């Protein structure tokens with residue numbers, strides 16, 4: 001890193017500043033930290049503009065690097081490429097779907113699903129992980145750790161392996177989808193199954209960062225947020241830098257809510273966009289502390305015991321609360337809840353459109369459905385929904401849904417004798 005770095009860590013409320021390469025995740029008073037870049041200084045190095053990003057060809061370590069590292073000068077400008085641990089994350093598709101847009105009551109050419117489940121380990125976590133693990137290497141850390149409802153642990157495991165760091169993940173017993181645990185085990189990280197929930201795991205991680213010198217890669221780590229910002233910038237580029245009316249996405253630990261707000265705030269500051277879209281953050285009804293705080297004018301967060309079929313967002317005490325509140329204020333955003341039944345119905349539509357996503361991701365579609373019905377989202381508005389995780393992460397939910405014919409969109413398998421007439425019955 002150059003002696004004069006253009007980036008610092010800054011406490012989000014008190015404004016206290018720390019050097020970028022100090023190993024810390026919160027300020028001395030416990031507040032969350034932002035990575036703040038000096039855009040004026042960055043603009044003297046690069047002519048940052050919409051065209052700049054269209055024309056730029058990014059290469060990192062001799063490989064094409066679209067996605068996250070396409071925006072390196074706004075993510076980690078001063079970190080040498082040699083430290084970058086990348087699996088070419090990002091470059092995810094922006095789908096349109098006649099079936100899903102019609103079901104939601106939106107226009108086909110104005111509704112998009114950005115599929116973050118198409119990242120290397122099947123979720124958006126890889127965008128944050130590539131940046132945070134790069135910093136772990138830069139900061140000469142030996143061990144990396146996280147609390148996880150599954151996707152972070154899968155991502156950490158893959159990146160720790162690539163970076164040759166010791167990985168240790170904590171997952172709550174009985175509430176992590178099979179696909180995700182399999183990944184953590186297969187990629188070779190040490191997996192600890194905790195007798196408790198995600199919030200208990202998170203508490204342990206915070207303690208471990210002080211007592212065990214293990215570098216946490218949860219979204220409390222401000223570098224995770226820097227990587228996840230690129231979901232928004234990449235989408236804006238795919239829309240020719242035209243700002244949609246809405247970004248809709250699920251909220252759990254509220255890392256994405258924080259990252260997406262910061263991405264838009266910075267894009268506005270840099271003159272890449274000229275207005276802010278609105279956010280709709282969707283929580284599962286049984287895991288909705290952020291929704292309740294929103295309804296109470298953000299007077300404070302009351303943690304709760306979380307329960308939902310969408311295990312990825314089964315979180316009752318989100319660590320990024322204060323950053324997420326800021327994002328809602330910046331974007332005149334709203335927070336909504338959906339039931340598990342609504343999530344499953346939305347999932348059946350997203351899946352049967354040939355797109356598919358894990359349950360938490362489908363809170364996005366369920367939320368849009370509810371907000372269109374209530375008139376909050378207007379049928380002619382442009383809406384981008386973020387699908388956060390891959391359909392294959394949680395096969396059990398799919399099997400359970402389709403094996404029960406009482407579910408409205410169930411598509412159960414049929415057993416037949418090995419005869420052509422039997423086959424013909426189903427054509």
Ligand code: F0G
Pocket residue numbers: 123125147148149150151152153219250251252253254255256257312313358360361388389
């Ligand atoms: N969707 C999926 C598929 C997730 O895995 C998560 C979080 C979220 C949404 C919520 O995102 O925390 O940024 O609000 N999963 C974490 C994990 C907590 O451990 O994998 P958020």
